[in-house]
Amino acid sequence: MIQEISILSKNINTSNKWxxxxxxxxxxxxxxxxxxxxxxxxxxxxxxxxxxxxxxxVTFFIHKWSGLKEGFESLPEHLVVKSDRSYRHHNYLRxxxxxxxxxxxxxxxxxxxxxxxxxxxxxxxxxxxxIKQYQLINKFCEEYRGLRISKLVKENALLNLAxxxxxxxxxxxxxxxxxKINIFHSGSHLLALAANNSGISSTHxxxxxxxxxxxxxxxxxxxxxxxxxxxxxFFEEFWPNAKVSIYPMQKVETKLKKITGFLxxxxxxDDVKKxxxxxxxxxxxxMSYQVLVKxxxxxxxxxxxxxxxxxxDLNILExxxxxxxxxxxxxxxxxxxxxxxxxxCESLRSGIIPINLSPEDxxxxxxxxxxxxxxxSWAKDKELIKGIVENKVDYLGALAHLIDQ
Numbered sequence: 489m490i491q492e493i494s495i496l497s498k499n500i501n502t503s504n505k506w507x508x509x510x511x512x513x514x515x516x517x518x519x520x521x522x523x524x525x526x527x528x529x530x531x532x533x534x535x536x537x538x539x540x541x542x543x544x545x546v547t548f549f550i551h552k553w554s555g556l557k558e559g560f561e562s563l564p565e566h567l568v569v570k571s572d573r574s575y576r577h578h579n580y581l582r583x584x585x586x587x588x589x590x591x592x593x594x595x596x597x598x599x600x601x602x603x604x605x606x607x608x609x610x611x612x613x614x615x616x617x618x619i620k621q622y623q624l625i626n627k628f629c630e631e632y633r634g635l636r637i638s639k640l641v642k643e644n645a646l647l648n649l650a651x652x653x654x655x656x657x658x659x660x661x662x663x664x665x666x667x668k669i670n671i672f673h674s675g676s677h678l679l680a681l682a683a684n685n686s687g688i689s690s691t692h693x694x695x696x697x698x699x700x701x702x703x704x705x706x707x708x709x710x711x712x713x714x715x716x717x718x719x720x721x722f723f724e725e726f727w728p729n730a731k732v733s734i735y736p737m738q739k740v741e742t743k744l745k746k747i748t749g750f751l752x753x754x755x756x757x758d759d760v761k762k763x764x765x766x767x768x769x770x771x772x773x774x775m776s777y778q779v780l781v782k783x784x785x786x787x788x789x790x791x792x793x794x795x796x797x798x799x800x801d802l803n804i805l806e807x808x809x810x811x812x813x814x815x816x817x818x819x820x821x822x823x824x825x826x827x828x829x830x831x832x833c834e835s836l837r838s839g840i841i842p843i844n845l846s847p848e849d850x851x852x853x854x855x856x857x858x859x860x861x862x863x864x865s866w867a868k869d870k871e872l873i874k875g876i877v878e879n880k881v882d883y884l885g886a887l888a889h890l891i892d893q
Contacts, residue, residue: 655682
């Protein structure tokens with residue numbers, strides 16, 4: 489895939505990167521798409537163009553209706569993007585504007601009514617960007633005429649064409665009215681690219697550990713916040729013009745005889761997962777540890793019921809949106825456990841030994857953050873963990889080794 493990225497890189501820049509963002513991104517960069525011929529389906533493309541234009545009309549009518557009904561207010565210099573998951577934008581108030589010193593406004597990127605009422609627009613400006621970006625699609629795809637990649641890029645871009653064109657017109661107008669405007673987002677890269685191309689500064693507040701995503705996956709943000717030094721190195725290599733900051737973490741100095749587990753977004757338990765989890769729970773219960781479990785903000789009630797059915801000795805914590813670091817400071821556990829999650833990274837940075845239940849071939853083990861070095865593996869390091877719990881191995885020494893190696 490690296491070869492395919494290098495083939496594309498000569499043609500990718502801030503102005504056209506939006507063509508590749510979306511559901512077809514990884515499919516686009518499959519090496520076969522750079523070799524295989526493919527016939528274009530003109531009827532399908534005409535249909536997608538029609539839907540894109542219809543999308544623009546609907547968004548504009550929502551925009552006009554919102555303006556007539558509610559009016560357009562002046563905007564503060566901080567615009568905060570709320571995505572499909574309500575918790576993802578919370579790092580803005582935790583790390584950027586904790587005391588609400590700066591006026592800000594939150595809008596929803598997947599709610600047309602929410603963003604359509606930010607600023608009054610003329611349809612001619614939206615249409616101008618729609619036509620210009622459509623021409624950009626054709627120009628880009630001409631480089632790969634006859635290859636399957638051309639078809640995939642065009643399909644993907646046409647799905648983005650309407651919202652991207654609207655965002656360009658919107659941010660261009662906002663920039664004129666509020667020159668020092670800043671966009672804060674947690675992964676809304678299509679919107680952020682529109683802001684970038686309108687001369688607006690954007691800050692990416694990552695809501696979790698980053699994966700080995702492709703260059704085209706990210707906007708050209710001015711400032712990026714991450715959870716670890718490895719992620720900082722990753723972004724500094726590929727985005728040398730961006731300022732990269734690591735979220736601050738409060739250390740837990742005094743620890744209690746507790747272990748806190750963190751559920752994943754999708755907390756299903758297959759037989760292997762159940763066996764490993766029960767093995768860990770039985771050991772720590774046998775050593776008189778209090779076992780706490782924190783659901784993910786998006787964990788559904790059925791997953792929590794399934795977890796409770798595994799053991800009666802679990803203390804399920806409130807299903808709220810407290811940050812991991814805040815929870816660790818509040819509970820002060822000796823250990824944490826989870827499945828290659830951001831919580832394990834935050835645990836180590838909080839001064840707590842994390843235990844990873846993910847297998848070695850789990851896809852998350854190949855992220856910029858090196859779980860194999862930064863967490864103990866329940867599968868591989870079980871005897872070491874038992875030695876630490878039984879005070880046969882120095883806790884602080886084991887913690888320092890995970891931090892320094």
